Amino acid sequence: MIVPVTVPKAELHCHIEGAAPPTLVKRLAEQHGIDLSHVLNGNGKFIWSDFSSFLKAYDAASAVFKTPSDYALLSETYFRMLAAEGAIYGEIFISPDHAQAAGLSYRSYVEGLAAGMERAKTDTAIEGRMIAIGVRHFGAAAVERVVKDVIGNPHPLVTGFGLAGDERSGHPANFAKAFRMASEAGLGTTAHAGEFAGPESIVAALEFLRVKRIGHGVRAIEDKDLVRRLAEEGVVLEVCPGSNIALGVYTHLRFHPVNILRREGVKITINSDDPPFFGTTLGREYASVADTFGWSFDDLMSVTRTAIEAAFCDPATKNRLLVRLDSAAR
Numbered sequence: 001m002i003v004p005v006t007v008p009k010a011e012l013h014c015h016i017e018g019a020a021p022p023t024l025v026k027r028l029a030e031q032h033g034i035d036l037s038h039v040l041n042g043n044g045k046f047i048w049s050d051f052s053s054f055l056k057a058y059d060a061a062s063a064v065f066k067t068p069s070d071y072a073l074l075s076e077t078y079f080r081m082l083a084a085e086g087a088i089y090g091e092i093f094i095s096p097d098h099a100q101a102a103g104l105s106y107r108s109y110v111e112g113l114a115a116g117m118e119r120a121k122t123d124t125a126i127e128g129r130m131i132a133i134g135v136r137h138f139g140a141a142a143v144e145r146v147v148k149d150v151i152g153n154p155h156p157l158v159t160g161f162g163l164a165g166d167e168r169s170g171h172p173a174n175f176a177k178a179f180r181m182a183s184e185a186g187l188g189t190t191a192h193a194g195e196f197a198g199p200e201s202i203v204a205a206l207e208f209l210r211v212k213r214i215g216h217g218v219r220a221i222e223d224k225d226l227v228r229r230l231a232e233e234g235v236v237l238e239v240c241p242g243s244n245i246a247l248g249v250y251t252h253l254r255f256h257p258v259n260i261l262r263r264e265g266v267k268i269t270i271n272s273d274d275p276p277f278f279g280t281t282l283g284r285e286y287a288s289v290a291d292t293f294g295w296s297f298d299d300l301m302s303v304t305r306t307a308i309e310a311a312f313c314d315p316a317t318k319n320r321l322l323v324r325l326d327s328a329a330r
């Protein structure tokens with residue numbers, strides 16, 4: 001049995017608004033006079049039953065974050081929780097569209113989140129970076145606006161650009177320009193694909209968005225040639241097993257393809273996606289995958305190594321993280 005906290009962990013796929021602990025959401029809702037009884041029950045659990053009620057609960061919970069200091073509290077809380085589970089690195093997806101809905105400029109949203117990350121780092125040494133997300137179902141113009149915001153307001157902790165939202169909406173070709181702009185500006189890029197949509201969505205993301213990381217990507221398993229291609233090209237999958245089970249992509253972890261993909265040579269990382277909504281944490285994801293598939297301490301160490309190597313951070317930070325990782329090796 002693995003003691004999860006002893007394995008240094010790294011996370012590449014977590015939506016910061018979706019990582020808000022219910023206790024924090026409740027506290028801020030009270031402070032701002034927002035009624036959340038329809039999405040948060042008395043036991044401090046988010047209430048949802050299917051994908052659309054999940055999105056509704058997610059948006060309602062996100063709406064309690066209104067000021068830069070609310071966002072600072074959110075990122076500080078999340079990074080402290082990650083560090084307490086043994087994580088040494090975390091990337092968070094940030095959603096400028098959510099911030100805009102709360103009436104916040106891109107710049108104050110990012111500065112709020114960065115302040116919280118710095119506070120957590122001072123106490124725990126956890127490194128963090130942000131990936132700005134364009135929402136696919138808002139259309140190409142909205143996604144390009146996010147890239148322009150990132151490029152026009154450079155921040156040392158915003159190092160990536162990604163695509164999220166409804167995978168079935170809009171062909172990746174519509175977002176090729178946004179991704180080209182992001183790459184030319186030196187941002188790392190990733191896109192959600194192969195979660196609800198099939199393997200063809202992953203092929204399209206690789207072709208049109210030229211990403212080297214895919215959010216989820218697990219449905220590649222349905223196409224042998226694609227699995228071979230991912231392995232050969234060293235594409236990294238940001239796998240979120242607990243999320244896939246909670247949203248019904250697979251019925252049970254033992255039927256999840258993460259183990260087969262890894263055996264086939266695909267680069268795998270383990271992530272929590274929207275942890276409190278799915279009753280999980282990064283530590284629990286590492287532990288449950290290890291328990292279900294018999295992954296050893298060394299297997300988990302290699303998962304973290306893959307994540308650090310694929311991280312959207314500068315080489316010096318990467319090297320420091322790898323030294324920390326190696327110092328935990330048995």
Ligand SMILES: [Zn+2]
Nearest residue numbers: 015192215273
């Ligand atoms: Zn996601």
